[in-house]
Amino acid sequence: MSVKLGVPSKGRLMEKTFDWFRARGVTLTRTGADREYAGAVEGVTGVSLVLLSAAEVPRELAAGRLHFGVTGADLVQEKLPLWEQQLEPLAELGFGHADLVLAVPKAWVDVDTLDDLDAVATAFRAAHGMRLRIATKYHRLVREHLRHAGVADYALVDSQGATEGTVANETAEMIADITSSGETLRANHLKVLDDAPILRSQATLWRSRVADLSDEERGIAAALMSHLGSE
Ligand SMILES: Nc1ncnc2c1ncn2[C@@H]1O[C@H](COP(=O)(O)OP(=O)(O)OP(=O)(O)O)[C@@H](O)[C@H]1O
Numbered sequence: 001m002s003v004k005l006g007v008p009s010k011g012r013l014m015e016k017t018f019d020w021f022r023a024r025g026v027t028l029t030r031t032g033a034d035r036e037y038a039g040a041v042e043g044v045t046g047v048s049l050v051l052l053s054a055a056e057v058p059r060e061l062a063a064g065r066l067h068f069g070v071t072g073a074d075l076v077q078e079k080l081p082l083w084e085q086q087l088e089p090l091a092e093l094g095f096g097h098a099d100l101v102l103a104v105p106k107a108w109v110d111v112d113t114l115d116d117l118d119a120v121a122t123a124f125r126a127a128h129g130m131r132l133r134i135a136t137k138y139h140r141l142v143r144e145h146l147r148h149a150g151v152a153d154y155a156l157v158d159s160q161g162a163t164e165g166t167v168a169n170e171t172a173e174m175i176a177d178i179t180s181s182g183e184t185l186r187a188n189h190l191k192v193l194d195d196a197p198i199l200r201s202q203a204t205l206w207r208s209r210v211a212d213l214s215d216e217e218r219g220i221a222a223a224l225m226s227h228l229g230s231e
Pocket residue numbers: 010011012013053054055071072073074075096097098178179180181201202203
């Protein structure tokens with residue numbers, strides 16, 4: 001019987017997540033061999049560490065297999081349409097900041113806003129007989145955003161990485177992806193639309209609203225949360 005805490009097993013969020021917990025008296029460590037995804041928690045008894053991909057944390061929390069988990073708000077909102085019913089955000093961790101944005105080729109000098117994009121998308125379809133392609137891995141969030149903005153003449157193209165390269169590779173006309181420093185967009189001759197980002201994201205600690213807890217686990221969860229509330 002234990003309270004399960006899921007944190008990213010590698011990638012850009014792992015080290016900073018470990019630092020954030022350490023500053024609050026909870027030490028997370030990877031144990032075992034270099035490539036082994038095993039971990040331990042010191043500072044609160046009864047908590048077990050689950051190391052997994054940041055992209056899988058939302059699903060595991062929503063299924064109740066994790067009680068607590070760290071991942072970006074972008075991944076939660078993209079993967080869980082009903083996230084507010086399933087998860088409670090407990091703390092924004094102050095790192096992993098990234099904006100989900102729409103970006104077009106810098107050469108499109110007449111396109112700076114969603115209204116411009118709407119006009120160009122319609123003209124593109126008329127001229128080419130196909131819809132303007134937007135490469136992204138954030139299908140749900142992008143569709144919802146464009147629906148609200150009244151942009152309809154587009155097709156999403158799935159891109160799970162190196163999304164900014166799809167325009168030069170001619171598999172898409174524009175992209176929707178997260179940006180932090182903006183360097184990747186600049187290097188690939190893309191510019192962000194002037195409108196507000198689709199989403200502002202950062203690494204966040206979540207609690208599953210659906211995971212079952214025994215009385216004993218409830219006590220452990222309360223002890224963990226009281227640690228994490230104090231620096
Ligand atoms: N350049 C960036 N700067 C800051 N945060 C980022 C950046 N790119 C992605 N993130 C955030 O980091 C989180 C994890 O991103 P992602 O799923 O791409 O994993 P990763 O860090 O590349 O690790 P993995 O090796 O598991 O894929 C997401 O919430 C995302 O918003």
